[in-house]
Amino acid sequence: MSTTPAVKSSAVLVGVAAASLGVIYGYDTSNIAAAKDFIRADFHLGDTMTQALVTVVIVGEILGALVGGWFANKVGRKKAMVSVATGYTLFALFGAFAPTVPLLLAARFLLGLTVGVSVVVVPVFVAESAPAKRRGAMLVAYQFATIFGIILGYVLGYLLADTNHAWKWMLGLAAVPAIAVGLVLLRLPDTARWYMTRGREQEARAALTSVEPTASAAEIESEMDEMRAQLSDESGGKLGQLFRAPYLRATFFVVVLGFFIQITGINAIINYSPDIFASMGQDGNFGKYMLPAFVQLFGLLAVIISIFTIDRFGRRPILLGGIATMVLAFAVMILAYQMADGDFKSSEAAGIVGFAGLVLVTIGFSFGFGSLVWVYAGEAFPARLRAYGSSAMLTSDLVANAVVAQITLTMLNGIGGTGTFAFFGVMTVLAFVFVLKFAPETKGRKLEDIQHYWQNGGKWPAAGGAGEQVGVVAQ
Numbered sequence: 001m002s003t004t005p006a007v008k009s010s011a012v013l014v015g016v017a018a019a020s021l022g023v024i025y026g027y028d029t030s031n032i033a034a035a036k037d038f039i040r041a042d043f044h045l046g047d048t049m050t051q052a053l054v055t056v057v058i059v060g061e062i063l064g065a066l067v068g069g070w071f072a073n074k075v076g077r078k079k080a081m082v083s084v085a086t087g088y089t090l091f092a093l094f095g096a097f098a099p100t101v102p103l104l105l106a107a108r109f110l111l112g113l114t115v116g117v118s119v120v121v122v123p124v125f126v127a128e129s130a131p132a133k134r135r136g137a138m139l140v141a142y143q144f145a146t147i148f149g150i151i152l153g154y155v156l157g158y159l160l161a162d163t164n165h166a167w168k169w170m171l172g173l174a175a176v177p178a179i180a181v182g183l184v185l186l187r188l189p190d191t192a193r194w195y196m197t198r199g200r201e202q203e204a205r206a207a208l209t210s211v212e213p214t215a216s217a218a219e220i221e222s223e224m225d226e227m228r229a230q231l232s233d234e235s236g237g238k239l240g241q242l243f244r245a246p247y248l249r250a251t252f253f254v255v256v257l258g259f260f261i262q263i264t265g266i267n268a269i270i271n272y273s274p275d276i277f278a279s280m281g282q283d284g285n286f287g288k289y290m291l292p293a294f295v296q297l298f299g300l301l302a303v304i305i306s307i308f309t310i311d312r313f314g315r316r317p318i319l320l321g322g323i324a325t326m327v328l329a330f331a332v333m334i335l336a337y338q339m340a341d342g343d344f345k346s347s348e349a350a351g352i353v354g355f356a357g358l359v360l361v362t363i364g365f366s367f368g369f370g371s372l373v374w375v376y377a378g379e380a381f382p383a384r385l386r387a388y389g390s391s392a393m394l395t396s397d398l399v400a401n402a403v404v405a406q407i408t409l410t411m412l413n414g415i416g417g418t419g420t421f422a423f424f425g426v427m428t429v430l431a432f433v434f435v436l437k438f439a440p441e442t443k444g445r446k447l448e449d450i451q452h453y454w455q456n457g458g459k460w461p462a463a464g465g466a467g468e469q470v471g472v473v474a475q
Contacts, residue, residue, distance in 0.1 A: 322368015
């Protein structure tokens with residue numbers, strides 16, 4: 001009985017640690033939006049090198065995501081999480097004190113490597129550590145915290161804009177919460193599932209008890225049995241199987257969907273909002289750094305609405321509705337630039353219209369792509385290939401993200417806002433057509449039925465027996 005208070009705090013600490021890393025991840029995603037303006041001025045950078053400050057992080061993320069699963073399996077979820085917190089701390093400070101552009105780029109690359117590992121490890125750590133009845137809420141809290149971190153990056157960018165060495169403060173402040181979350185993580189056990197993969201069943205049992213102190217011994221043993229069965233189902237998978245029948249159709253879908261998620265420009269909005277607002281006449285610090293924060297508040301609202309509607313309306317309506325909203329948003333953005341280009345006196349009105357367009361882009365993305373980004377990858381493959389499928393989708397997503405990061409500023413300053421948002425609008429229309437043609441409605445479907453659909457040429461199974469036809473065990 002004496003250990004109960006400490007044990008009860010374990011599940012809470014899991015949620016606190018994950019949410020804190022979500023805030024840091026979001027902050028590191030958006031703080032460069034403001035910091036790059038001051039870095040550009042200090043080092044006299046052109047568009048190419050300014051964009052490189054954003055792109056190099058994403059290149060690091062790609063490599064980090066590729067090794068993140070292997071790293072978490074090798075050293076354990078807890079050590080991987082501690083490494084992420086340590087990396088955030090060291091590389092945030094490295095970037096803040098970098099005296100030259102090459103060293104700053106190196107710091108940004110290493111930070112991206114850390115971010116890439118965290119994108120893989122944090123959801124796994126939460127999913128494997130959280131009590132079953134709280135798991136969904138904790139994963140949603142991580143996504144919510146990430147958007148909060150994005151908002152925080154903009155707000156601190158505004159508050160620090162008039163300080164000496166503003167960009168150093170903006171980059172370096174991420175170290176403070178990273179140190180705090182690292183100390184929290186040291187108090188946690190590793191996940192029961194990882195202990196099971198190493199045959200350390202006693203430690204797995206203790207870890208389960210620490211996050212579910214009210215569970216009976218029989219309930220704990222039942223969870224242990226489920227983990228043994230899942231680990232057996234997940235064995236034997238190989239990356240090459242994704243690119244052969246019967247999984248090729250599913251792989252094609254999740255890889256192309258992952259590419260469309262980013263090539264439609266959401267991170268152009270996040271990383272270059274100050275430039276976009278400046279191009280619409282908002283030259284002051286409030287317009288460049290606080291208005292993007294207000295835009296992201298609508299993203300938070302959209303995530304909440306999506307959470308409460310997805311099981312009622314299904315995947316396709318949510319996804320298609322979100323993409324259609326983005327198409328409308330880009331049309332509004334084009335109108336805003338046309339208003340500003342046509343009559344300078346109407347720039348104030350153009351700014352209002354442009355703000356509405358950016359709000360619609362954020363709402364549409366958060367409601368559709370943002371809420372469903374990993375659902376299809378998780379449903380399309382059997383357990384032994386699920387991690388490979390998610391990694392393939394994430395890699396495609398990050399490659400498109402790198403492309404957007406490296407071309408957005410060039411497009412804004414080259415072909416202007418009208419051309420830039422016309423490009424993203426065309427990509428979004430193509431995404432809508434792709435989803436309309438290829439995305440199935442999986443609401444209420446059993447997992448083995450969904451996998452049968454992908455593995456059998458996009459055809460739903462006849463009533464009954466689907467699992468036997470494709471040899472898939474439901475998870």
